[in-house]
Every structure is written in C-alpha cells, then in structure tokens.
Amino acid sequence: MRIIVDAMGSDTCPGPDVAGAILAAREWGDPITLVGDKAKIEAELAQHQTAGLSIDVAHASQVIDMTDKATDAAKHKTDSSMHVGLSMVSKGEGDAFVSAGNTGAILAIATLKSLGRIKGVHRPALTALFQNAVGYTIAADIGANTECKPDFLAQFGVMSSLYAEVALKIEKPRVALLSNGEEEEKGTSLVKESNELMSTLKNINFIGNVEPKEVLAGETDIVISDGYSGNIMIRSFEAAAATMRNLLRSEIKAQPLTMLGGLLSGPAFNRVRKRMDPFEVGGAVLLGVAGVVIIGHGRSNEIAIKNAILRAREAVQGKLIEAIQEGVNA
Amino acid sequence: MRIIVDAMGSDTCPGPDVAGAILAAREWGDPITLVGDKAKIEAELAQHQTAGLSIDVAHASQVIDMTDKATDAAKHKTDSSMHVGLSMVSKGEGDAFVSAGNTGAILAIATLKSLGRIKGVHRPALTALFQNAVGYTIAADIGANTECKPDFLAQFGVMSSLYAEVALKIEKPRVALLSNGEEEEKGTSLVKESNELMSTLKNINFIGNVEPKEVLAGETDIVISDGYSGNIMIRSFEAAAATMRNLLRSEIKAQPLTMLGGLLSGPAFNRVRKRMDPFEVGGAVLLGVAGVVIIGHGRSNEIAIKNAILRAREAVQGKLIEAIQEGVNA
Numbered sequence: 237m238r239i240i241v242d243a244m245g246s247d248t249c250p251g252p253d254v255a256g257a258i259l260a261a262r263e264w265g266d267p268i269t270l271v272g273d274k275a276k277i278e279a280e281l282a283q284h285q286t287a288g289l290s291i292d293v294a295h296a297s298q299v300i301d302m303t304d305k306a307t308d309a310a311k312h313k314t315d316s317s318m319h320v321g322l323s324m325v326s327k328g329e330g331d332a333f334v335s336a337g338n339t340g341a342i343l344a345i346a347t348l349k350s351l352g353r354i355k356g357v358h359r360p361a362l363t364a365l366f367q368n369a370v371g372y373t374i375a376a377d378i379g380a381n382t383e384c385k386p387d388f389l390a391q392f393g394v395m396s397s398l399y400a401e402v403a404l405k406i407e408k409p410r411v412a413l414l415s416n417g418e419e420e421e422k423g424t425s426l427v428k429e430s431n432e433l434m435s436t437l438k439n440i441n442f443i444g445n446v447e448p449k450e451v452l453a454g455e456t457d458i459v460i461s462d463g464y465s466g467n468i469m470i471r472s473f474e475a476a477a478a479t480m481r482n483l484l485r486s487e488i489k490a491q492p493l494t495m496l497g498g499l500l501s502g503p504a505f506n507r508v509r510k511r512m513d514p515f516e517v518g519g520a521v522l523l524g525v526a527g528v529v530i531i532g533h534g535r536s537n538e539i540a541i542k543n544a545i546l547r548a549r550e551a552v553q554g555k556l557i558e559a560i561q562e563g564v565n566a
Numbered sequence: 567m568r569i570i571v572d573a574m575g576s577d578t579c580p581g582p583d584v585a586g587a588i589l590a591a592r593e594w595g596d597p598i599t600l601v602g603d604k605a606k607i608e609a610e611l612a613q614h615q616t617a618g619l620s621i622d623v624a625h626a627s628q629v630i631d632m633t634d635k636a637t638d639a640a641k642h643k644t645d646s647s648m649h650v651g652l653s654m655v656s657k658g659e660g661d662a663f664v665s666a667g668n669t670g671a672i673l674a675i676a677t678l679k680s681l682g683r684i685k686g687v688h689r690p691a692l693t694a695l696f697q698n699a700v701g702y703t704i705a706a707d708i709g710a711n712t713e714c715k716p717d718f719l720a721q722f723g724v725m726s727s728l729y730a731e732v733a734l735k736i737e738k739p740r741v742a743l744l745s746n747g748e749e750e751e752k753g754t755s756l757v758k759e760s761n762e763l764m765s766t767l768k769n770i771n772f773i774g775n776v777e778p779k780e781v782l783a784g785e786t787d788i789v790i791s792d793g794y795s796g797n798i799m800i801r802s803f804e805a806a807a808a809t810m811r812n813l814l815r816s817e818i819k820a821q822p823l824t825m826l827g828g829l830l831s832g833p834a835f836n837r838v839r840k841r842m843d844p845f846e847v848g849g850a851v852l853l854g855v856a857g858v859v860i861i862g863h864g865r866s867n868e869i870a871i872k873n874a875i876l877r878a879r880e881a882v883q884g885k886l887i888e889a890i891q892e893g894v895n896a
Contacts, residue, residue: 285768369809378748382754416709416797424712424794448798449805464754465795467746468778472802475779479699480810483841487834494834502826511813 237552239545240324242335243272243280244299244317245533246541253336254280256541263542264549269294269330302534306340308348322350325527332528332548334519336536338509341483342529343380343522351527353558356564359384360524361392362463362531363399364470365517365547368454373402374409374417375451377463378470384462389413389430390437391564396458397440397525398563402554403521403547406457407439414461414469415445426462434460439566448473481509485495494537518543521551524560528552567882572665573602574647576871578862583666584610586871591619594814594879595870599660601626601651604644616828626650632864636670640679648672652680655857660856664849666866672859673710673852681857684887686894689714691722692766692793692861693729694800695847695877698719698784704730704739705781707793708800714792719743719760720767721894725800725853726788727770728893732884733851733877739772742786744795745775756792764790769896778803811839848873850857851881854890858882 241249241257250272257268258281265291274295281291284361298319300309309316318337324330335342339362347353347360360449361377376392377384393411400409413431415423422445423431434442443456448469451459461469484505488498498505510516518540519532528551532544571587573580580602587598588645589612597620600607604625611621626647630639639646648667652675654660665672670693677683677690691707706722707714723741730739743761753773755760764772773786778799781789791799814835818828828835840846848870849862858881862874 366695369812382746414798416712416794416801427794447805448802449808452805452809464746464757465710465798468795468798469802471746472778472799473806475777475782476803476806477810478779479782480807480838482699482837484834487837488831490834494831497827497830497832498834501818501824501831502827504814504820504824504828507817508810 237331237549238267238269238272238329239548240269240321240330240333241541241545242317242321242333242337243270243277244296245335245337245532246536247302250276251281252511252536252538252541255538256283256536256545257291258284258286258289259538259542260545261291265290266549267292268545269324271296271324272317273299280563294320294324298336300341302338304338304341306338306344309341310339310344318345319349322346322527322529326350327497331552332530334530334532334541334544334548336519336532336534336541336544339379339531342531346522346525346527346529351525351529353524354526354561354564355393356389357524357560360392360522360555361395363396363520363523365520366473367511368452368518370454371457373451373454373456374405374458375466375470376460378466381462382424382464384435386426386430389426389462390433392523393434393440393442393458393460394437394563395560398559399521399523399551399556400457402556402559403550410443411440411458411460412443412446412456414451414459414465426432430460439563479533504506516540517547519547521547521556526557528556567661567879568599568659569598569873569878570599570601570651570660570663571875572647572651572663572667573607574626575665575667575862576866577632580606582866582871584869585614585868586866586875587621588614588616588619589868589872590772590875591621595620596879597622598875598891599624599654601654602629602647603629622840624650626678631670632668634668634671636668636674639668639671640674648675649679652676652857652859655791656680661882662860664860664862664874664878666862666870666871666874669861672861676821676852676855676857676859681855681859683854684856684891684894687725687854687890688718688721690852691725693850693853694727695850697841697847698782700784701787702734702847703781703786704788704823705796705800706788706790708796710795711792712794714756716756716760716763719756719790720763720794723770723772723790723855724767724893725890726790728806728889729851729853729881729886730787732886732889733772733880736787739787740773741770741788741790742773742776744781744789744799745777745850769893846870847877848875849877851877851886856887858886
C-alpha cells in the first residue's frame with residue numbers, strides 16, 4: 237500500500253509531517269509519498285536518515301492553511317497539497333491520504349473536487365477518535381453536517397460501526413446516540429426519531445442514548461450525533477481538560493510545597509494529559525468519501541503524524557471503503 | 567425577605583438542606599421557612615444551635631426524588647415540598663424558593679402548577695452558573711427547551727443579562743451565542759438566525775458567537791443556546807473534569823514518588839476541583855417564571871445550600887422578577 241501524506245498540513249509544517257512520515261516508513265516499510273513544496277520537503281528530508289526508506293515527493297505549488305476559507309480554498313487553490321494528494325488517491329496512485337491541515341478544506345476537496353461520496357452515502361461524516369476511561373471512542377459527526385436527518389445519523393452509525401470493526405478490530409462495537417440528561421426531554425425530535433430508526437437496524441449493535449459522562453466512561457464504542465452537538469461535545473471535552481491543566485499548573489506554582497509536589501507527580505500528569513488529548517491518537521477518519529482520508533490535528537507533532545499514518549494503514553488493510561460500500565447498500 | 571428552602575431536595579436530605587439554611591440564617595439573618603417532612607426537619611434542627619435564628623417549618627407530606635418522572639410528580643405528588651414551597655412564593659408568603667431537588671420537577675411545578683411564566687416570556691430557561699478562568703459564566707438554556715426558536719434564544723439573552731446585572735452586579739454583561747468552530751458552518755440555522763436577531767437588540771451587550779473554549783476562558787459573561795446543546799456543553803465540561811480528576815488520582819497512586827507528589831500538591835488540586843465544579847456556586851436561577859427560584863445540585867452539601875440561598879437573596883434584592891417583567895416587554 238502507498239500512503240499519501242500532506243507535507244504542508246500541520247501548523248509547523250513541513251517539519252512534523254515529514255518526520256512523522258519517516259518514522260512510519262521506518263516502522264512499517266510501506267511506500268509513502270509526501271505532497272507539497274518540493275524544495276522545502278527535500279530540505280527537510282535531508283536532515284534525516286532516509287536511506288533504504290521508500291519515500292518520494294510529489295510537488296504541489298499551493299498551500300492551504302488554517303485561515304483559508306474551506307470552500308474558497310477548495311475552489312481556487314487547485315494546486316494545493318490537498319488537491320494533489322486527494323486526487324492521487326482518487327486516481328488509484330495511492331491508497332490513503334493523511335493530513336493535519338484545515339479540516340473544512342479537506343472535507344470540501346474530498347467531497348466536492350476529488351473522491352466524492354461512496355455510492356449510497358447520504359452525507360460524509362467527520363469523526364473524532366479519543367481515549368475514554370477504558371479504551372477508544374469514535375464520535376461522528378463532529379462538524380461536517382450541522383443539520384441532520386434521522387437517516388443521516390443512522391448511516392453515520394453504520395459507517396462508524398464498520399470502521400470500528402474492520403480498522404480498529406473492535407468486535408460488535410456498541411453504537412449510541414448522544415443525548416441530554418433531562419428525563420422528560422430525552423433529546424431533540426432528531427434524537428428521538430433517530431433512536432427509533434437505529435433500533436430497527438440489524439447491522440449495528442445499537443445501545444440507545446448516552447450522556448457525555450457515559451461517553452467518557454467508555455460505556456459505548458461509538459457516539460453518534462449531528463455535527464453541531466458533536467462538535468460542542470468534543471470541543472467542551474478539550475476545553476475543560478485544557479482549563480483544568482492550566483488551573484492546576486498555576487495553582488501548583490502558587491506555593492513552594494505544592495510546586496515540589498507537582499514536580500514529583502509530573503509523570504502522572506503527563507500520562508493523564510496524553511490520555512485526555514483527543515489528538516494523541518493521531519487522527520480520525522473522514523467517513524463516507526470514496527477513499528481513506530485521515531485528518532490529524534493542526535498541532536500534530538511527528539508522533540501524531542506517525543499515528544495518523546497508522547490509522548490510515550488500519551483502514552486500508554481492513555478494506556474500509558469496500559466495507560462501507562457494501563454496508564450502506566445492504 | 568423570607569426564603570423558602572426545600573428541606574427534601576438534596577440527595578442526602580434533609581441534613582445538608584437544614585444545615586445550609588441554618589448557616590444562611592446565621593450569616594444574613596433573613597427569615598427562612600424549611601418545607602418538608604416536619605418531624606424529620608425538627609429532628610434535624612434539634613441537632614443544631616438555632617437560638618435567635620428566624621427559622622420555621624412548613625409541613626409537606628410528599629417527597630419528589632431524582633427518580634420521579636417530572637410531569638407525573640408535578641401532577642400527582644401535589645403535597646410535595648416543591649408544590650408547597652413554590653405555592654408559598656406564588657401566594658406572596660415567601661420571596662424565593664431554593665431547592666436541590668429534581669430539576670425537571672421544579673421546572674414543571676413552577677411553570678405549570680404554581681408560579682407560571684412572567685407575562686411576555688415565551689419559555690422559561692434553566693441556567694447554570696459556573697466559574698470560568700477569570701470569573702462567572704451564566705449558561706442558558708441548559709435543558710428546559712430542547713428545541714428553540716430564535717426569539718426564545720434572544721429572550722434567554724435578555725433575561726440572563728438582567729440577572730447578571732441586577733443579581734450578580736456585572737456591568738454591561740457580555741452575551742454570546744454558543745456555536746461550533748468550523749469556519750464554513752458556523753452554527754445551525756437556529757444559531758445564524760438568532761445571531762441576526764440578537765445583533766439588533768438594544769438592551770443587551772451581544773458579542774456574537776463563542777466556542778466552548780472561549781466560554782471557559784471567560785470571554786463572555788453569558789452563553790446562550792438551545793437546551794439540548796447547552797446541556798451537552800455543561801455535561802461535557804463536568805464529565806471531562808471528573809474524568810481528568812479520576813485519571814489523575816489513579817495515575818498518582820500508581821507510583822510511590824508521584825503519590826508523595828500528589829500529597830504535597832493536594833491543596834492545589836482541591837482549589838482546582840472547587841473552581842471546576844459548576845455546583846460549588848450553590849445554585850442557578852430558573853429564568854422566566856413569576857418568582858425567584860434557585861436550583862442547586864442534588865449532591866449539594868450544606869455550603870452549597872447556603873450559597874444557593876445567597877443566590878436567592880441577590881435575586882430578590884436586585885428585584886429580578888420586576889426587571890425581567892419590564893425587560894421582556896420593553
């Protein structure tokens with residue numbers, strides 16, 4: 237398999253993107269194509285030991301950054317690393333595309349300009365993959381579709397379930413719907429109707445509604461929602477974790493004794509920080525487009541890029557696209 | 567002013583409820599009426615020094631607990647402490663009602679059975695009051711109305727702004743709308759239409775959309791949303807903070823050195839835990855009903871109950887109901 241890696245994706249590109257690709261090539265040996273500014277990529281490659289690794293470079297003259305408006309960039313920056321890389325996957329010159337760049341732009345280019353949707357898919361879904369108290373959770377949608385219909389959500393459930401099975405090797409993954417906690421008002425009409433619909437599906441292990449605390453406790457493998465509330469959940473998890481870290485840091489620094497305590501307990505803090513950061517898993521799959529696309533966080537370091545490439549390998553090896561094609565048309 | 571306190575509200579009632587009322591009576595001197603099982607309340611009172619305090623008891627034969635279905639309890643348990651207490655406020659026998667009980671039941675009884683809505687109010691809103699990195703945030707709605715129209719959200723903004731001004735003494739409070747972070751998809755159509763409407767309002771200081779991280783950073787005083795996504799945000803904040811605490815605790819215990827570090831830095835942890843817990847502020851106001859109602863968390867201890875009573879005092883002193891009556895009909 238050949239993985240196409242966007243060298244111009246991360247906030248500090250191409251350093252982490254290139255270094256991550258090298259780590260992946262060294263560990264797994266699959267050929268990798270780095271897409272982006274050829275001169276910059278080669279300068280970066282020259283700083284590493286790459287002898288014996290199967291890494292080549294595809295030039296793209298334009299770069300889409302986090303400030304670009306997604307649809308404008310999709311329309312006008314047609315020689316961007318994202319356009320070039322996604323089109324390589326679309327033409328069969330690569331098996332997966334990995335980028336830590338502008339999520340909205342990747343979504344727009346993949347959906348509208350290159351790969352398109354898998355036949356039978358209503359809407360592609362952005363996912364997040366993060367560690368809960370006992371394992372991994374997949375959340376879908378987290379922002380591609382702010383307004384949804386029950387059959388969109390049901391299909392997000394089917395696609396996520398297939399991803400969990402074939403790529404993450406989770407058996408009979410539990411699929412739940414995100415809902416709120418008020419007894420009388422369990423969910424919007426969208427949640428209620430989706431719950432009814434998903435209860436009838438034979439090809440997913442639907443377990444009903446969950447609240448955010450049940451998501452983090454690991455009571456489901458998959459949490460399905462519209463892109464708006466899924467985004468609010470994920471961003472709230474991140475914001476609370478970051479706020480707590482910052483508060484702890486400043487409270488610990490406030491007194492000499494707590495500062496000493498903080499130094500001693502540092503390793504424990506670091507382990508927790510890793511677990512709570514939704515992006516330490518590398519990247520999350522874009523479900524429903526006709527090709528494997530993994531999107532990492534802009535802040536990705538080389539380890540995150542390497543792990544994003546691992547996510548791509550798992551999806552290719554599990555024949556994700558074929559599985560979804562079959563699953564949504566069953 | 568007389569505050570009516572639900573003695574049967576908290577999960578471990580009537581202990582914390584009665585003890586909190588005593589603390590409040592001692593500190594501020596206002597008369598307090600405890601509502602609930604008279605024998606139990608008097609037994610609890612007998613364990614404290616109450617000489618010179620103006621505390622009396624109103625009997626209610628029924629108790630609504632967290633497992634009760636809100637509308638059923640509102641309809642059938644008509645001699646509950648909530649019915650009796652709220653009806654005292656409705657009849658002018660008290661100035662505010664404070665309860666750490668079943669939120670849905672309080673909402674249903676207040677709205678449908680006793681106080682009713684303030685004239686001109688479309689829908690009452692449940693609020694949360696919590697500490698951000700620099701001060702307090704009010705969130706509304708967090709669960710009373712899962713589906714909303716733009717004019718509901720605009721009115722939540724007006725009511726929350728008035729509460730912040732008259733009760734919490736925040737000058738020109740900043741009002742923002744909760745939204746997601748994708749550039750192309752800033753919010754649902756509800757968010758977009760509400761943004762347009764709220765931009766035209768002269769009586770609030772509307773600052774536009776915010777994401778969860780901006781909420782916790784304290785970039786707004788008030789965050790407005792439909793009850794579904796507001797609930798997801800609040801529950802996600804709570805869940806992430808609780809998960810991080812639990813993970814830290816177990817990681818710190820995993821090694822002797824980090825355990826020593828954890829002991830030394832304990833005071834810093836405790837300060838952070840207090841700041842991150844949305845319920846340490848005591849309680850949050852129910853906006854839009856024709857009486858001051860403060861709802862505390864079921865886990866409330868006596869300090870939380872005392873602080874919930876403080877929230878009630880602030881609202882009564884600030885003439886909140888009159889302010890809202892005037893504000894929504896301006």
